[in-house]
Amino acid sequence: MAADSMVQLVSYLTAQQPYAIVGTPESEWVDFKSVPPQGPYDLSTDKGKFELAKDVAAFSNAGGGLLVCGFKAKKKQTELYEVAEKVTPFDKRLVDSTRYKDIIAEYVRPLLKVKFFWYDHPEDDPEVSGHYFVIEVPALPEADRWAVVTRGITDDGQLIKNSWTVPIRNGDTTAFLPQDEVYRLLNDGLRARRGATPAVSVPAADRAEARDALRADLAMEETPVLFFQSVPDHPHGLLPGMYAHGGLRDVLSNQDTLRDAHAFNWASLHTHPEPREGGLLLTMAARGGLLVDAYGAVTGAAAATPDMLGWAMEYYSSDGARRISVFVLTEITLEYFRLVDRHVLPLVDSTWTHRIVASNFAQAPARTLAPGEDPAFPLRGAPQPATSSNWNHSWKALGDPERDAYEALRHIYALFGLDVTTNPFTDGDRVNTAKLQEKWQ
Template structure:
């Protein structure tokens, strides 16, 4: 079937479904190569730089190596026609990056990812390489390459490649002159400075709803933790690697093995909507292809209201320890492993649905004599974000402060907080 987005392509390959790419038409956002570039030869380096710069000068895109494209009768463009996986030993990320650094200006941002061919029982083996090219910002355009290929021969000479449809064109000499002349004139007669554009916070409501539907929680009270970069890439290059996000999900270091966290007994991350998912009936955490992280826990006696019914006769009261530990473990995972993988500003968010009738009290879970009068949620829903603080302790406090505000309380009413930071030593002491 024909795929229509970069996310769909990555999702198909990461899920072991490369055959889904067959029939996909080459376009401004995707190009297919039968084999990886031969970077031992000048021609291969020039081809790589030309193709990458062409995408960077347009809107970014994917180059998928290991799939042969062909133009079928009656069609305008080539389409993916045959799977041709190759030996992954032919690929060195360092060699690709060094080739681009020497052949193109400015330095272009690409992400490389290898995806294995699934065991189909026919003896076919190998991998597919995806080169994800980021769009070059307007103030850095245009990328140039120092060599071209004319009549099959490599020629020296700077030029500007641009992706047009399923082909690479080159900027005309007149257009290049106009750009150079315009740059000189702008330096001689600078325009008045303008206010920098401010990106609005991204609210990934669709990712939250997808998690609710997957878990079968429609209509149930749910608390969400969510994080996303202000400028997300088309896909996170380390998402599916054992040394990257997948490894961090499956080998979490948690405060308590049997505690309230997102590390499960069989802790295998599975493909989900182009990204990865860890889930069990009471809680779930998903990392999308663009790095967005969405976690959720059901707010009932099975999870956020754990043991409150049998111990205190209050099935709608949130367990302070469970809430705090889940929040801290979420930010330990995200701030330490996902945020560093994508440069730029990040925003965190907490949101809730179906919270009417739930209660939360200041202080710790009640002991005899019971202290801390519980407060009911002031609304069924809330949705609050903040600029990431960079540490799990700082971001956990910010999250708790916003959750507590939904009950008319202060974040400082949480007993595991000190000086506007979550204090993990207090959590650990309370768990003994």
């Protein structure tokens, strides 16, 4: 087997299926690192520091990627690129993530929001044991190109101060931007500065028109709504098999939800997904709905009313405010990513952007949210009002439903001036499905 995208590779690691990654070639989006005794990068040496900074900058310049530590890669005579050929999980003590952050912050410009993740090797494997370390490098926006390493390096591995390099990913290797190209870019930048100021464009992943269309279909133009959106950064045409047997229409009609369609998910007992301009529309009466466009982009809408996000909370509101149920919010968020990460993202070979938009949450009567669980009586908890009626935030899709749900909740909680750790159904950097299930069992 092999992983053909970042989403699929992360999904294999999350499911503790590292052997499914064996056979994956290194490319513009992935590089495999075996682990010597000093760890993936020997940060006690100048060469190790430079290698880490170089690899991070190169992926950022190439549209983002993953540095996957714990696999041995090798190029065979019959293959063009190095291919992951062996799992080599290792002890977490070999990586000091704080040290990694510090090196990247010191040697790479501009500052990049690099993320670090650990994944476990299956405990029942008699051959090897340990963990995998993944460095997730975001794409640098075109307007901010290029990422620069603020040091050069000598042939004997010593850093050179007052020098810099521009690494670029070239297939399964890293090269450096030639001097002639650097000169041209500098001059192009100077000429652009002398010209007119370019107009600011809306990010491609922010599909406001899709939110407006879904809101109109649901007759929720004046209703506070929490939107979820997932958009491929590089769509490749019509989504394959949208209406085919076993395709996305069938998936939406027969959703694999944690509970039945009476619970807080995106299934419906009374309606079926309808064709809509090459895509699909699924409505759920007054609760919300889903819109999938012809290219795979998904928009979900959940009403912030007693019919959905405020379910059973109207008794605990004061001054006309509408309190949001922590349990309902968490379940509907997790169910969205269980559906989209598992069944839509794999259909398009691209990086994806997830987005949440809380619309009209601060309009009177304001939506409120409290830390902790839902109240057992009216005075329990300290509800906080929404601080904006146009809350709009995005992140690169991780492909792991529990982690993407956590990211969504982290942004939603910030709207109310709360930390996501006050949500009782989170655990570390993810939503804990088992904790949710304990609630209704």
